[in-house]
Amino acid sequence: MIAALPESVEIREVGPRDGLQNETTIPVKERIALIDALSGTGLAAIEAASFVHPKAIPPMAGSAEVMKGITRVPGVRYRALVPNERGALDALECDADEIEVVMSISETHNHKNINMSPDESVRQIIELTDLAHQKETPVEAILSTAFGCAYEGDIAPNRVAHYARRVLDEAGVDGLSFGDTSGMATPRVVLELLDALENVGIETAQIGLHFHNTRNTGLANIMVAMQQGVRRFDAAIGGLGGCPYSPGATGNVATEDVVHMVEDLGASTGIDLEQLIQCGHLAEQLVGRQLPAQVLRSGPRTRTISS
Numbered sequence: 001m002i003a004a005l006p007e008s009v010e011i012r013e014v015g016p017r018d019g020l021q022n023e024t025t026i027p028v029k030e031r032i033a034l035i036d037a038l039s040g041t042g043l044a045a046i047e048a049a050s051f052v053h054p055k056a057i058p059p060m061a062g063s064a065e066v067m068k069g070i071t072r073v074p075g076v077r078y079r080a081l082v083p084n085e086r087g088a089l090d091a092l093e094c095d096a097d098e099i100e101v102v103m104s105i106s107e108t109h110n111h112k113n114i115n116m117s118p119d120e121s122v123r124q125i126i127e128l129t130d131l132a133h134q135k136e137t138p139v140e141a142i143l144s145t146a147f148g149c150a151y152e153g154d155i156a157p158n159r160v161a162h163y164a165r166r167v168l169d170e171a172g173v174d175g176l177s178f179g180d181t182s183g184m185a186t187p188r189v190v191l192e193l194l195d196a197l198e199n200v201g202i203e204t205a206q207i208g209l210h211f212h213n214t215r216n217t218g219l220a221n222i223m224v225a226m227q228q229g230v231r232r233f234d235a236a237i238g239g240l241g242g243c244p245y246s247p248g249a250t251g252n253v254a255t256e257d258v259v260h261m262v263e264d265l266g267a268s269t270g271i272d273l274e275q276l277i278q279c280g281h282l283a284e285q286l287v288g289r290q291l292p293a294q295v296l297r298s299g300p301r302t303r304t305i306s307s
Helices: 015-022 028-039 063-069 085-093 107-114 118-134 157-171 187-199 218-227 255-264 273-287 294-298
Strands: 010-013 045-050 077-082 098-104 139-144 175-179 207-210 232-235
Touching: 010 255, 015 028, 015 045, 015 273, 028 045, 028 063, 028 273, 045 063, 063 077, 063 085, 077 085, 085 098, 085 118, 098 107, 098 118, 107 118, 107 139, 118 139, 118 157, 139 157, 157 175, 157 187, 187 218, 207 218, 218 255, 232 255, 255 273, 255 294, 273 294
Parallel strands: 010 045, 010 232, 045 077, 077 098, 098 139, 139 175, 175 207, 207 232
Antiparallel strands: none
């Protein structure tokens, strides 16, 4: 028997930002088309853009044009990642529904990604959260390399929990998400982190998790996290993605595969899987290659029982 699972799960689509940032630059018009297609699937949240300097991540150039050009669907939250004050101001000017601020628990990765120490990142998150809250815009802090780092190896769960507690208490962020930036998470590591978070008073229902599928454990990680009460997960259409500053990190866990598994387990996502699969084919056309999502290839299983 499967352990108790949440009745509903929110799958947050990150393909247009985290998925495409590691690709050859896709024209703004085509990125808008992908977001508009995803908006019609029943997704509640889409990570639409990153307001980072285009010299740092060229595929994210034109994020303001993307945010201003999408057709917004009521009930869908359009999220934007911001690395600094300039990015936050630009995202707020474009009416991002939610702001994402990011820091790495790994000292090495944080310096390579945003040229700061983790402690400096906490101070910046305090400033960016205050800026967003002045506009009544919610902020989620994403703690990257939470399950391990390509440069430093294992990351102590207690260290992750320490910084999670700090950004909640000192910055007053509205949400927390933990990223498997290097694709090192396994079910064991996931459970160890959830235990460490519980020890500092952070409940599983409060958090989101972001898994890559580098070592083919993404769905297993989501399964065990659901059994512990986690109800928010990031995924990328087609399995797009990877981190430019994390060697060897392959794509995110595929949205089609996650929705297929979660719905089959009896938890509602509110997402139309057939429409989602069509978005996966569109994503393949945009990047010009076959993507790794398995359900994109095989389609959903049926529940038909033959006598």
